[in-house]
Amino acid sequence: MKKLIIPFILMCVLIISACSDSTKNQATEDASETITYQSENGPIEVPAHPERVVVLTGNAGDLISLGINIVGVDEWSMESPLFKDQLKDVTVVSDEQIEKIIELQPDLIIGASDNNNLDKLKKIAPTVIYTYNKVDYLTQHLEIGKAVNKEKEAQDWIDDFKKRANTVGNKIKEKIGENATVTVMESYDKDMGILGDSWGRGTEVLYQAMGMKMPEKVKEMTSKEGYYMISSEVLPDYVGDYLIVSKYNGQDNSYQNTDLYKEMPAVKNNHVIEVDGNTFLFNDSLTLDYQLNYFEEQFLK
Structure with missing residues (x-):
């Protein structure tokens, strides 16, 4: 009886180990997967599933509503009482604090076209920039949704908001x-x-x-x-x-x-x-x- 149990246990261990390796490989593939986002400055490769985003514009609320993890945010966004709970553990950064942003290890940066040090930011992580009021406010939300691979979620909110507001x-x-x-x-x-x-x-x-x-x-x-x-x-x-x-x-x-x-x-x-x-x-x-x-x-x- 014992001879039968031992091979069974070994088989279970091998199966669990294989599943664990598969999960790790999938996580690695997800982290390295990219999409091409058509930004206002042309196509840019961005993470398909961004996990550490730095926001240097007033769009933190858009990213929060889309379920995106923010690790760094501008000072003005941090002042909004609406974001207090979601940003309580997030670091305040500016476009002048390059070393501080590097320490946050972002995989995506959302910035403004008038940010300083854009060339340096782009060397840290893919950097998507927006010009304030270049597009209307609803299109802006949709664009951010596209940039973080959440276009459907963004469009669903837009459709619902328009109905409610009307x-x-x-x-x-x-x-x-x-x-x-x-x-x-x-x-x-x-x-x-x-x-x-x-x-x-x-x-x-x-x-x-x-x-x-x-x-x-x-x-x-x-x-x-x-x-x-x-x-x-x-x-x-x-x-x-x-x-x-x-x-x-x-x-x-x-x-x-x-x-x-x-x-x-x-x-x-x-x-x-x-x-x-x-x-x-x-x-x-x-x-x-x-x-x-x-x-x-x-x-x-």
């Missing part, structure tokens, strides 16, 4: 009127600006996804740069029926205590919606979902 937009316009206008402004340090339809801070959701209208003067002045810097004294000239105010903690918001501000119709009618600047800064998929839900709650409450 439904919410119709509800809001039914309540406030089809022709009601909305202005988005931001005060940061001593600067104040009004924003166009593609500058983060909820503008894509309001104007593009939900179809809200902006005042003609805002449309005119933001048509070139996407934003327009003003002084607080002329703010009433740009404010429509509703005002979205993007605010940052610790900033000087004393203009809100002036008679000029308080006498604006949007303020007197309680049509001001304040948002946290760090939370609303980006236009990635996670942030867009949050913005849509927030606007639905605020406009329809």
